[in-house]
Each structure stands twice: as structure tokens, then as C-alpha cells.
Amino acid sequence: MKILAIDSSAQVASVALVSEGAVLAEYSVDYKKTHSQTLMPQISEILRMTETDPSEITAIAVAAGPGSFTGLRIGAATVKGLAMVWNVPIVPVSTVAALACNLAGTQDAVCPLMDARRQQVYTGCYGFDGSTIVEYMPDACAEIASVIASINALGRKVVFLGDAAELYAERLSKELTVPFSIAPIHLRKQRAASVGWLALSLYNQGKTVSAEEFVPTYLRISQAEREREARLEQ
Amino acid sequence: MLPACAANSRRLSNPCDDMKGTYILAIESSCDETAAAVVKNGREVLSNVISSQIALHTLYGGVVPEIASRKHIEKINPVITEALAAAKMSLADMDAIAVTYGPGLVGSLLVGVAEAKAIAFAANKPLIGVHHIEGHVSANYISHPDLEPPFLCLVVSGGHTHIVMVEDYGTYRIIGRTHDDAAGEAYDKIARAIGLGYPGGPKVDALAKQGDPNAIAFPRAHIEDCPYDFSFSGLKSAVLNYLNIEKMKARDVASRGAQEASEAGEASAKPGELARHGVPTGGDAEGTEACPDTFSDGVTKADLAASFQEAVVDVLVTRTIAAAKAEGVTTVAIAGGVASNSALRNRMREVGEANGMRVVYPEPILCTDNAAMIGAAAYYEFLRGNVADLTLNAVPGLKLGER
Numbered sequence: 315m316k317i318l319a320i321d322s323s324a325q326v327a328s329v330a331l332v333s334e335g336a337v338l339a340e341y342s343v344d345y346k347k348t349h350s351q352t353l354m355p356q357i358s359e360i361l362r363m364t365e366t367d368p369s370e371i372t373a374i375a376v377a378a379g380p381g382s383f384t385g386l387r388i389g390a391a392t393v394k395g396l397a398m399v400w401n402v403p404i405v406p407v408s409t410v411a412a413l414a415c416n417l418a419g420t421q422d423a424v425c426p427l428m429d430a431r432r433q434q435v436y437t438g439c440y441g442f443d444g445s446t447i448v449e450y451m452p453d454a455c456a457e458i459a460s461v462i463a464s465i466n467a468l469g470r471k472v473v474f475l476g477d478a479a480e481l482y483a484e485r486l487s488k489e490l491t492v493p494f495s496i497a498p499i500h501l502r503k504q505r506a507a508s509v510g511w512l513a514l515s516l517y518n519q520g521k522t523v524s525a526e527e528f529v530p531t532y533l534r535i536s537q538a539e540r541e542r543e544a545r546l547e548q
Numbered sequence: 549m550l551p552a553c554a555a556n557s558r559r560l561s562n563p564c565d566d567m568k569g570t571y572i573l574a575i576e577s578s579c580d581e582t583a584a585a586v587v588k589n590g591r592e593v594l595s596n597v598i599s600s601q602i603a604l605h606t607l608y609g610g611v612v613p614e615i616a617s618r619k620h621i622e623k624i625n626p627v628i629t630e631a632l633a634a635a636k637m638s639l640a641d642m643d644a645i646a647v648t649y650g651p652g653l654v655g656s657l658l659v660g661v662a663e664a665k666a667i668a669f670a671a672n673k674p675l676i677g678v679h680h681i682e683g684h685v686s687a688n689y690i691s692h693p694d695l696e697p698p699f700l701c702l703v704v705s706g707g708h709t710h711i712v713m714v715e716d717y718g719t720y721r722i723i724g725r726t727h728d729d730a731a732g733e734a735y736d737k738i739a740r741a742i743g744l745g746y747p748g749g750p751k752v753d754a755l756a757k758q759g760d761p762n763a764i765a766f767p768r769a770h771i772e773d774c775p776y777d778f779s780f781s782g783l784k785s786a787v788l789n790y791l792n793i794e795k796m797k798a799r800d801v802a803s804r805g806a807q808e809a810s811e812a813g814e815a816s817a818k819p820g821e822l823a824r825h826g827v828p829t830g831g832d833a834e835g836t837e838a839c840p841d842t843f844s845d846g847v848t849k850a851d852l853a854a855s856f857q858e859a860v861v862d863v864l865v866t867r868t869i870a871a872a873k874a875e876g877v878t879t880v881a882i883a884g885g886v887a888s889n890s891a892l893r894n895r896m897r898e899v900g901e902a903n904g905m906r907v908v909y910p911e912p913i914l915c916t917d918n919a920a921m922i923g924a925a926a927y928y929e930f931l932r933g934n935v936a937d938l939t940l941n942a943v944p945g946l947k948l949g950e951r
Contacts, residue, residue: 350658354665354938368670383614384655387621388662394625395666399639526625529618536614542607
């Protein structure tokens with residue numbers, strides 16, 4: 315089984331090809347270039363370098379969200395196009411869970427923090443039972459203050475990662491009552507190998523969707539809808 | 549269905565190529581329509597599927613970019629599948645994949661661009677990036693199979709108002725442009741101000757048919773030293789001013805009326821009565837102003853719509869025909885969403901023909917945003933070898949003629 319995995323949920327553009335036995339290739343770029351320009355060339359390069367014929371690909375995994383709306387959609391449209399032509403299923407993977415899998419196997423709780431602007435983060439909290447991922451807190455878009463309160467309530471040692479971990483480092487050290495650390499740079503941000511690794515087990519559990527069905531998981535409605543709802547409540 | 553030699557090499561020397569033709573799958577998602585089409589040889593539409601979001605955006609009085617982008621992601625695969633099915637063809641039968649890469653809303657464009665790149669890569673087909681406005685111009689090639697450059701084209705939509713000289717396929721020279729609002733934008737704003745809602749063009753056009761185009765003399769702006777340019781902001785302000793003055797007059801009448809009513813010991817006027825006096829009674833859609841049907845001087849809302857439309861159509865037609873004379877062309881085309889406006893079509897034809905010119909415009913379904921027109925424009929790009937690579941990006945502010 316070979317899974318082509320993609321993460322374009324934040325600034326990192328990452329593509330990987332994983333099988334049960336190995337990460338055959340991984341290509342990540344954390345640079346201010348749009349995913350629209352980087353993602354397809356990365357996919358093309360990975361297939362070329364690994365001499366992979368598209369017919370060998372079993373499924374396409376994608377970081378389905380939360381994350382940057384535009385980033386998620388570039389990833390979504392890309393996998394919807396590929397999966398439609400290659401006639402393979404899509405494995406949607408939580409961006410937050412996939413980030414946590416950068417630290418798969420750790421004894422500590424793992425709390426990814428992705429900057430969602432407006433003093434909010436996309437977050438969740440996961441742990442590992444051996445190499446099986448366990449959800450402690452579901453994915454959400456939350457105020458950083460409420461995340462800190464939840465982590466304190468969880469009452470266990472925690473590792474933070476994601477692009478907002480550094481951003482809120484000062485508040486974390488001031489307000490957290492549990493021991494914590496921030497993951498080192500090579501494990502801190504989105505990696506498609508983690509998306510692919512998690513997708514291997516999701517695929518085996520039958521958690522796939524068709525190219526036509528797949529849509530990103532935004533976890534946040536648009537500003538216009540927010541404002542309209544507020545207006546209607548008045 | 550296909551000739552026996554369809555599976556053979558597609559070299560140009562193959563005599564069957566003429567029979568087989570060039571098939572392009574085109575994708576368009578620059579604003580609020582998700583569209584896909586299969587077009588043969590740039591002229592023959594085998595399918596033209598459009599999924600419109602108008603009803604959704606009507607709630608907000610205009611297109612909300614984030615909502616449009618989300619809808620595109622939901623619709624793009626079904627729309628493409630339907631376009632291929634309606635053409636009774638498969639991706640393998642396509643010679644190229646075309647997509648609009650600008651101008652437009654960046655989030656919307658990106659969905660089509662990312663999808664088209666993935667399909668082109670996965671199916672191993674050439675990718676062609678198409679300029680949205682060149683697509684609108686090319687819709688005329690579909691509706692008029694004998695039309696060939698050179699000709700002059702008035703491009704009018706919600707985002708564009710250009711007079712363009714089409715020198716050759718894919719070669720454009722801009723002769724005139726708007727300095728502020730696009731014509732379609734002015735329609736939308738006026739429609740909102742008189743309570744018609746979004747989208748404004750067709751609604752104003754329909755109402756104007758019942759009105760007197762000479763009821764109110766709205767201004768025509770001339771731009772010094774730019775005889776073929778446009779400005780619609782002054783016209784828009786004139787219409788809004790007219791409405792404001794009417795509103796104030798009506799308020800005076802209403803307050804006098806209410807006073808008299810209370811003095812007589814009656815309940816205050818019913819909303820319907822106030823409406824007849826020009827007092828807003830609540831819009832019928834959000835983001836839309838309420839507007840009376842008749843104003844203080846006996847001018848109706850239909851008269852106002854007709855007078856506004858007259859001012860727009862007058863400058864569009866006068867300047868386009870003047871530019872055509874100056875360029876020495878005998879064919880004038882109209883393109884873009886506003887090209888389906890009946891007053892514009894009729895006037896351009898009248899004035900053009902009076903000047904010995906042929907006037908063409910696409911059928912209404914090809915005036916709105918659609919992918920068939922993208923397939924038409926892409927065909928001529930394909931013939932010229934203008935193929936894009938996997939780094940093709942959405943360019944929201946793409947200029948006409950830019951590659």
C-alpha cells in the first residue's frame with residue numbers, strides 16, 4: 315500500500331509518499347511562496363524521484379483542516395483532482411492530529427497550536443498508547459486563555475507544537491500550572507509524513523471519502539456569516 | 549462515435565485529425581459560478597455546465613468571497629463530471645485542460661487552478677491558463693462561428709468595462725476603460741438603492757422596460773483627452789442624490805400626515821400608505837434599500853431605472869461606435885455579463901448598423917460566467933503553443949493581453 319499525503323494547512327507545503335514499511339519520500343517547504351506554486355511541483359518531483367507510477371497509489375491523504383482557509387482549499391482541490399483522475403479514495407486527516415503525530419510514541423500529552431488570528435488558535439490535545447493516537451481534547455478553534463485552562467485541568471505534562479507555540483510561549487510559561495515544553499524545530503510544524511502515517515491506519519479502518527465528497531473541515535464559519543448571525547440575534 | 553483512427557497518433561499529418569478535432573475540458577471559477585465545459589475546436593460546445601451560487605449571495609447583497617470559495621470546493625468535481633458525461637466523453641478523449649487563472653476573486657480562482665493542474669498532471673494532458681475577459685470576448689466565437697479577428701469588442705461586466713481591439717486570436721489592445729466603477733457594478737449599486745437586490749443587471753433591465761428612459765436627465769461623464777474611457781461614479785451619485793432628495797420630501801409629507809391623523813384621533817398611517825409617500829417600509833432582502841414605486845414628481849421607479857439605464861447604454865454605445873470608426877473596423881462585438889442587457893444589445897445593433905457595421909453578441913447563457921467561453925479562448929492559446937506548467941498561479945489582477 316502506498317499513500318500520497320499532502321499538508322497545505324499553514325505556511326508549510328508538505329508532500330510525502332508513505333507505505334506500511336517506510337516514508338519513501340517527503341518534501342517540505344516552509345517558505346513564503348504560495349502553495350498554488352509549490353504543491354503540484356512537489357508532488358510531481360516525489361513521484362519522479364521514487365519512480366512511482368500513479369497506478370501504485372492506493373489512496374491520497376490530506377490534512378483536511380483546521381487551518382488557513384485558502385491553504386486548505388488548495389490542498390483540497392489538488393487531491394480532489396488527482397483522486398478523480400486516478401480513481402482512488404481520499405483519506406481526510408485532522409491537521410491537528412497529524413501535527414501531534416510528529417511526536418507519536420511520546421508519554422506526554424501533545425497540544426498543537428495553530429495560529430487562527432484574532433487571539434485564537436486551532437488546537438486539540440492528543441496522547442499515545444504505544445503507537446496508537448488517543449484524543450484528550452477534540453479539535454477546536456479556541457481562545458488561547460481557554461486552551462491554557464483546559465491544559466491545566468488535564469493536569470499532565472504537555473508538549474506544544476505548531477506555528478502558534480512560539481507565538482504564545484510567554485503566556486504559556488506565565489499561566490500554565492503543568493510542566494511543558496515546545497517541540498524542537500524539526501518536529502514543530504506540519505509534515506506530510508505524519509499525515510500519511512496516520513492515514514495508513516485510518517485507511518485500514520475504512521475512513522475514506524470519494525473525490526467528489528471531500529470538503530475541508532474549517533471549524534470556523536466565514537466572517538460574513540458571523541456578522542449576519544450577530545445581526546439576526548439583535 | 550469516434551472515428552476508427554481516434555486511437556492513432558495525433559500528429560498533425562494524420563488526416564483523421566481534422567475529423568477528430570481538438571477537445572478541451574475547460575474550468576471556470578473566478579467569481580460565484582462553478583463551471584466546466586467541453587469545447588471542440590474552440591467553436592462547438594459539447595457541454596456547458598454552470599453551478600450558480602446567486603441565491604446564496606443574495607442574502608448578503610453581493611458575492612462573499614469566502615462563501616464563494618467554499619461553494620466552489622463542494623461543486624467543482626460534480627460539475628466537471630457532469631460536463632464530461634453530457635459531452636459523452638472521458639478525460640482520455642481530451643486534448644488539453646483549460647482554466648481561468650485571472651482576473652477574479654483569488655480564493656475562487658485558486659480552487660479552479662489547483663483542480664485543473666491536478667487533473668492535467670494526473671491525466672497527463674497539457675494545461676492552458678486563460679484570461680477570464682479573453683474568455684468573455686471568445687464567447688462570440690461560439691455564437692458566431694464565422695467571426696474572426698480583427699474586430700472591436702466592448703467588454704462589460706460587474707468587474708470590467710473595456711473597449712478592446714481584438715487584433716488577432718489572443719492579441720488584444722485596450723482602447724478605452726472605466727476610471728472608477730464597472731458598468732455592472734453601477735447596476736448592482738443602483739439595484740440595491742431602489743430595492744431590487746442582487747444581481748442588479750437583469751432586475752434593472754426588466755424594470756426599465758416599463759419606464760420612460762427620458763424621465764430624468766442623468767449625467768454622462770466625459771473624460772478629458774480620453775474619448776473612449778468611461779466613468780460611472782458621477783452617474784451613480786446622481787441617482788443616489790435623486791433618491792435621497794425624494795426620501796426627505798416623503799419624510800416631510802409623512803410627518804405632516806401623521807400629525808393630521810393624530811389630530812383627527814386616528815391611528816397613524818399604515819405602512820402601505822407611507823410607502824406610497826416614499827417612506828421606506830423595510831427591504832425585501834438584506835443589504836437592499838426599500839424604495840417607493842412613485843416619487844413626488846410623478847416619476848416612477850421604472851422611469852428611474854430606465855433613465856439610469858439610458859445613461860449607461862448611451863455612453864457605452866456612443867463611445868464603442870466612435871472607437872470602431874476610429875479603428876476602421878466593420879465588426880463590433882459585445883461581451884461580459886452586461887452584454888445580455890437587452891437595451892445595450894438593441895441600441896448597439898441599431899447604431900452599429902446605421903453606421904454600416906456588423907454587431908454581434910453571444911447568446912445570454914454565454915454572456916454570464918461560463919466555461920465554454922474559456923474553452924474557446926483556450927483553443928487558440930493551444931494552437932499557439934501557450935501551455936502552462938505546474939507552477940501556474942491564480943492572478944486576481946491579471947491584465948488583459950498579459951501572459
